Amino acid sequence: MQTEFAISTQGPGLYEFTLDLRHWLNSVDRDGVLTLFVRHTSCSLLIQENADPEVQTDLHAFFDRLVPPSDHPAMAYLRHTYEGPDDMPAHIKAALMPVSLSIPVALGRPVLGTWQGVYLFEHRTAPHLRKVAAHFA
DSSP, X not given: OEXXXXXXXXXXXXXXXXXXXXXXXXXXXXXXXXXXXXXXXXXXXXXXXXXXXXXXXXXXXXXXHHSOOXXXXXXXXXXXXXXOTTHHHHHHHHHHSOSEEEEEXXXXXXXXXXXXXXXXXXXXXSOEEEEEEEEEO
């Protein structure tokens, strides 16, 4: 069973799509593994806490400090700057974080912890339509 999720982003941050996954898996009544893969090189996938939105805010702030825009003096060594100061840092962040996830599924329900959600982590400043391929087996 396969599908593709389209996630609209409005700039950097974490976009939860756990409910979309749950709805898609509703028709499944067996155990298996859900594999997710983001089809872009400047965003990531994460399983993260979904109870306190400050977790997402703090994660975003941390990665912005870790990898600032290319026009920051600390990033003067970057050469790939054609698409703006957020482009190469977005690729670096995507290289540091997962672009695919495997989630166990029991009787059609993703086996996530009480406070866990599945997120696309957008690293670019402009809005994008991101595609996440999903495969359940």
